Amino acid sequence: MDYHDFLADHPRTYLGRGLPDKRRLALTFDDGPGRATPALLSLLAELEVAATFFCVGEAARAQPALIERILREGHEIGNHSLSHADARGFGVQDWIDREIHPAAAALCEAGLSEMPRLFRPAYGEIAPGQVDALGRLGYTVVGWSVDPRDWLEPEAPGYVSCVVESVLARIHPGAIVLLHDGDDELGRARHGIVEIVRRLVPALRGQGYGFARVGEFLPAQAVQARVEA
Ligand SMILES: [Zn+2]
Structure with missing residues (x-):
C-alpha cells in the first residue's frame, strides 16, 4: 500500500508535506549515516542549510560520531528503523520491539537527547496498524x-x-524532498548526493525558497499531542 493513502485518515500522525503558506521546503536524507555523509554535512554547513536525516539504527551504531555531528551541526534526526526492514513482514508489536525501539535507542546512545519524534518507513511501506502504534508512541x-x-x-x-x-x-x-545519503543495499556509497545538493540549493534559492527541517512543518496540535502523551 502506498502510505500517501493515509493522508486523509491520519492527519495527526502522518505528514506528507508542509503547509504551502511559505516558500520553504525540507530536504530529507535517508538510510545513513553512510560514507557520503561527512562530505554532505560539510557542504550543508558551507551552504548554511539545515536538513532532516532519517537514520537507520544499525548505521548509527556503526558510526555514532556521525550522528553526533549531524546533531551538532544543527540538523534533525528521525528514526528510519533498525535494519531498514520492510515493515510489512512484521506484526505491529513485534515490529515496534525489533525495529522501532532499538533504532531509537541506538540514536539516543549516539547523542540524540530525547526519543526521535519523526519516523519514515523503509521503502515507504507501512500498515495502518503500524501508523497508529507509532502515533501512540508520539511519532x-x-x-x-x-x-x-x-x-x-x-x-x-x-x-x-x-x-x-x-x-x-x-x-x-511546503515540499518534503526525498533524497539519500546512506550507502545503498549493495554497500555502495552514494557520493552523487553531494553534487546533487551543491547544484540544487542555489537553484532553489534562486526560486525564492528557504530551507526548513521537517519538524518545523509539524502542525501545532501534533507537537501538543506529544507533550500530553
Ligand atoms: Zn530508506
Whole structure:
C-alpha cells in the first residue's frame, strides 16, 4: 500500500508535506549515516542549510560520531528503523520491539537527547496498524511530496542533472524532498548526493525558497499531542 493513502485518515500522525503558506521546503536524507555523509554535512554547513536525516539504527551504531555531528551541526534526526526492514513482514508489536525501539535507542546512545519524534518507513511501506502504534508512541510518520528517485541508476550518464531537474520540476511551497545519503543495499556509497545538493540549493534559492527541517512543518496540535502523551 502506498502510505500517501493515509493522508486523509491520519492527519495527526502522518505528514506528507508542509503547509504551502511559505516558500520553504525540507530536504530529507535517508538510510545513513553512510560514507557520503561527512562530505554532505560539510557542504550543508558551507551552504548554511539545515536538513532532516532519517537514520537507520544499525548505521548509527556503526558510526555514532556521525550522528553526533549531524546533531551538532544543527540538523534533525528521525528514526528510519533498525535494519531498514520492510515493515510489512512484521506484526505491529513485534515490529515496534525489533525495529522501532532499538533504532531509537541506538540514536539516543549516539547523542540524540530525547526519543526521535519523526519516523519514515523503509521503502515507504507501512500498515495502518503500524501508523497508529507509532502515533501512540508520539511519532509522526513522515512521507514526502517530491521524489526524484535519486536511488535509481546512480552510475548512469547525466544522473546528477536528472535528479536536480526532477526536483526543480516538482518543487512547491511546503515540499518534503526525498533524497539519500546512506550507502545503498549493495554497500555502495552514494557520493552523487553531494553534487546533487551543491547544484540544487542555489537553484532553489534562486526560486525564492528557504530551507526548513521537517519538524518545523509539524502542525501545532501534533507537537501538543506529544507533550500530553
Ligand atoms: Zn530508506
